Amino acid sequence: MLYAGIAWSADGYQVEVVDADGARALPPTHWGADRVPELTRWLTGEERHPQGPCAVALESTNGLVDGVFTAAGLEVYRADPWHLGDRPDFGSVPALALAELARTGRDALAPLTAEGGGQTGRDDDYHDGIRRSAPVEAQLTEAGRWFRHGPRDRPEIALTFDDGPDPVHTRQVLDILARYDVVATFFCVGLHVRALPDEVRRIVDAGHGLGNHTWSHPFLPDLTARQFRLQLDRTSEAFDRAVGRVPAVFRPPYGSRTPETLAELLPSGPALALWDVDSWDWARQGPEKITSTVLDHTRPGSLILMHDGGGDRRQSVQALPAIIEGLLARDLAFVHADTLAGLPETL
Numbered sequence: 194m195l196y197a198g199i200a201w202s203a204d205g206y207q208v209e210v211v212d213a214d215g216a217r218a219l220p221p222t223h224w225g226a227d228r229v230p231e232l233t234r235w236l237t238g239e240e241r242h243p244q245g246p247c248a249v250a251l252e253s254t255n256g257l258v259d260g261v262f263t264a265a266g267l268e269v270y271r272a273d274p275w276h277l278g279d280r281p282d283f284g285s286v287p288a289l290a291l292a293e294l295a296r297t298g299r300d301a302l303a304p305l306t307a308e309g310g311g312q313t314g315r316d317d318d319y320h321d322g323i324r325r326s327a328p329v330e331a332q333l334t335e336a337g338r339w340f341r342h343g344p345r346d347r348p349e350i351a352l353t354f355d356d357g358p359d360p361v362h363t364r365q366v367l368d369i370l371a372r373y374d375v376v377a378t379f380f381c382v383g384l385h386v387r388a389l390p391d392e393v394r395r396i397v398d399a400g401h402g403l404g405n406h407t408w409s410h411p412f413l414p415d416l417t418a419r420q421f422r423l424q425l426d427r428t429s430e431a432f433d434r435a436v437g438r439v440p441a442v443f444r445p446p447y448g449s450r451t452p453e454t455l456a457e458l459l460p461s462g463p464a465l466a467l468w469d470v471d472s473w474d475w476a477r478q479g480p481e482k483i484t485s486t487v488l489d490h491t492r493p494g495s496l497i498l499m500h501d502g503g504g505d506r507r508q509s510v511q512a513l514p515a516i517i518e519g520l521l522a523r524d525l526a527f528v529h530a531d532t533l534a535g536l537p538e539t540l
């Protein structure tokens with residue numbers, strides 16, 4: 194067995210692989226987020242390195258590749274802050290340190306599964322953060338900058354796709370939306386915006402909305418206020434470079450939040466857009482189940498959460514036509530998430 198550590202930074206992923214004795218088994222490599230499918234095949238040993246699959250360790254601040262890796266059958270472990278030394282304000286600990294954790298510290302790390310999702314085992318921190326955030330959320334709501342859905346008395350909904358752009362699935366989603374002539378909003382992550390600017394341009398050119406979904410999809414309770422601020426700002430900068438505008442809405446990864454991080458949004462910045470309809474598409478229970486979950490829960494004003502990136506999204510793509518047809522049959526109009534909440538489209 195080989196042991197891989199995946200680090201993230203401003204320009205993609207760094208990968209180190211060690212053997213059972215802790216010696217470097219392969220040269221260090223660097224991968225842009227556009228090459229995650231290739232990286233996955235490399236880690237499974239299907240492509241380029243023939244030494245069998247790697248057990249992978251990554252940080253809780255890296256929530257973009259675990260779903261892809263577990264779907265490919267890889268053993269994946271999440272390292273939480275108490276397993277790690279000091280982390281930089283922007284980036285993770287070095288890949289070699291994570292590879293060493295994969296080799297020697299797997300019993301202490303959280304094993305991730307495709308069904309369990311990236312925050313497995315962190316329920317207490319998740320709910321504690323949400324509970325403590327209530328006063329800040331009240332302030333943001335008061336300022337009109339926090340919402341789960343739009344007005345219930347207008348026949349409008351917003352379809353949203355998180356964790357892209359993805360080198361494969363985003364284009365498939367765009368093709369289906371175009372076929373029905375409806376718009377959606379894409380909550381993109383900075384790592385992918387930087388690696389796939391053409392896909393972001395394609396989204397904008399087709400008339401869809403954009404949202405900020407952080408740089409590396411971290412579990413927010415594990416970030417300092419400064420680390421959160423950098424996740425937000427670097428992603429805004431990547432959008433600005435790709436399409437010349439900065440989204441006016443932000444969605445926290447997993448819906449996780451803390452008062453310390455949300456306070457960064459209080460004086461200015463994007464509005465916080467959660468959702469009231471969760472498709473659970475990431476759990477991959479079949480396209481029919483995804484469709485019925487969405488159609489059973491959507492009502493006027495709904496903000497519907499789906500995913501075009503961050504994992505195997507074939508079922509989301511397969512479910513989409515029936516979802517759109519079901520919503521159109523109810524005469525619901527598709528609008529951007531910021532429009533649904535009565536916000537301007539750009540900061």
Ligand SMILES: [Zn+2]
Pocket residue numbers: 355356406410446447
């Ligand atoms: Zn997400």
